[in-house]
Amino acid sequence: MTEDNSMTKENPFEALTPDFILDAVESRGLYSDGRAIALNSYENRVLQIGIEDTNPVIAKFYRPNRWTQEQILEEHRFCFELVEQELPVVAPMVTNGESLFKYGDYYCALFERKGGHAPELDNxxxxxxxxxxxxxxxxxxxxxxxxxxxxxxxxxxxxxxxxxxxxxxxxxxxxxxxxxxxxxxxxxxxxxxxxxxxxxxxxxxxxxxxxxxxxxxxxxxxxxxxxxxxxxxxxxxxxxxxxxxxxxxxxxxxxxxxxxxxxxxxxxxxxxxxxxxxxxxxxxxxxxxxxxxxxxxxxxxxxxxxxxxxxxxxxxxxxxxxxxxxxxxxxxxx
Structure with a gap:
């Protein structure tokens, strides 16, 4: 399976209530301060989650049925290969020994928050x-x-x-x-x-x-x-x-x-x-x-x-x- 063309689900992210999102993050041993900011993403749902006494993390909830678990993990492995070569790619965090986890019906991944702005391409x-x-x-x-x-x-x-x-x-x-x-x-x-x-x-x-x-x-x-x-x-x-x-x-x-x-x-x-x-x-x-x-x-x-x-x-x-x-x-x- 590659990309899902299904038109059957009216709202594939309807279960992503604020409590569900924070519970998903806290299931990885992180303790949220209750702040959640939705980031610009349509294909998946991506949020910045505040974490007590440390930097926020980025939580990504993958669109159901778009990628298989193995397809997501292939991308993660590529990211880790790049990081091993000291390349500036933001790879998923490994929590509880894994980069991808299931919470409810969603595959999820967490990322470190990185600051920055769009590059000036006229330079x-x-x-x-x-x-x-x-x-x-x-x-x-x-x-x-x-x-x-x-x-x-x-x-x-x-x-x-x-x-x-x-x-x-x-x-x-x-x-x-x-x-x-x-x-x-x-x-x-x-x-x-x-x-x-x-x-x-x-x-x-x-x-x-x-x-x-x-x-x-x-x-x-x-x-x-x-x-x-x-x-x-x-x-x-x-x-x-x-x-x-x-x-x-x-x-x-x-x-x-x-x-x-x-x-x-x-x-x-x-x-x-x-x-x-x-x-x-x-x-x-x-x-x-x-x-x-x-x-x-x-x-x-x-x-x-x-x-x-x-x-x-x-x-x-x-x-x-x-x-x-x-x-x-x-x-x-x-």
Whole structure:
């Protein structure tokens, strides 16, 4: 089993009352001071819990039926491998001899709280530093493979997402134009993916955007590897790029210069950057559709599902279709 598509549970987190949450944390031998602050997370439920006479901890309650126990533990083991190499990844705490525990119907994990802010990506020195750490992370990531977690491919992120959207989410008014455009885009993505040649998939962070990087004292802390999976290395790089093409090339050169101090980078993967951006756009809409039974999603994304939402998606995908037909971002000196 990989990611749950079930629409049967109206509120998968309805049992997470304040008392339940504090009892879960205290079951690990920690004593709460009663403070609980919900943090920004939709897929799971993540809270900062105050602990008596010491620093708060972060409690994560995994969405039921999304990952199996073994899939979660695979990610935890990857985190521990990274920490063993003195990499700044926030790994789960080990309490009572385990990093993952069951409380009620929920798998749970606790993490140390780390302070920091989002990195300034317009600072080239920051990008060089991020590149060095990503190179070290990927050096560990390529040493083993996930056996239980899924891979990021055009099929899993693109075709499967489109099939779900068409079956469950599209209003009749936009079904034909969206499906036609999405199928054409995926045909091009498939061609570009093949053109990039045989790609090596490694264990990656999977969702390496600025919201999952805490910057402090000129160094990053990488958090939330919940989306970690097998994917091309460039998956952890492209989300750090922004702006016009010349800006992205300059940013990319800094990242890769730092990256290559510790890990070789296959420049052929740069042909996948716009493919991966396209897949993320499609996957995001499918993710919202799959989670629409969760009241938190209706509250946070009230616009989703309307005809206007899908019309805007069509416009965005048309722009992306054009981007896919442009020459990929490149590294002139590699």
């Amino acid at each position: 080239l020195d920051n990008l060089f530093t991020l590149g060095r750490f990503l190179g070290r992370i990927h050096r560990v990531g390529q040493a083993k493979t996930y056996q239980q977690r899924p891979s990021l491919t055009p099929q899993t992120y693109g075709h499967d997402s489109i099939d779900y959207i068409i079956e469950h989410a599209l209003p009749a008014e936009v079904k034909m134009p969206y499906e036609s455009l999405a199928r054409d885009i995926m045909k091009l993505v498939d061609e570009l993916w093949q053109r990039a040649g045989q790609q090596k998939s490694i264990r990656v962070h999977g969702d390496c955007h600025v919201g999952n990087i805490l910057w402090r004292d000129d160094n990053p802390h990488f958090v939330d590897l919940d989306d970690s999976r097998m994917a091309p290395a460039v998956q952890d790089i492209w989300m750090l790029l922004s702006g016009e093409r010349d800006q992205q090339q300059q940013q990319l050169m800094e990242i890769i210069e730092g990256y290559q101090e510790f890990c070789d980078f296959n420049v052929a993967e740069l042909q996948l950057v716009e493919c991966l951006r396209t897949l993320r756009m499609i996957y995001h809409s499918a993710w919202l559709a799959r989670r629409w039974h969760d009241p938190a999603f209706k509250f946070a994304f009230p616009y989703f599902g309307s005809v206007q939402y899908w019309q805007e998606q069509i416009l965005d995908l048309r722009v992306q279709f054009a981007e896919l037909q442009e020459a990929p971002v490149s590294l002139p000196h590699y």
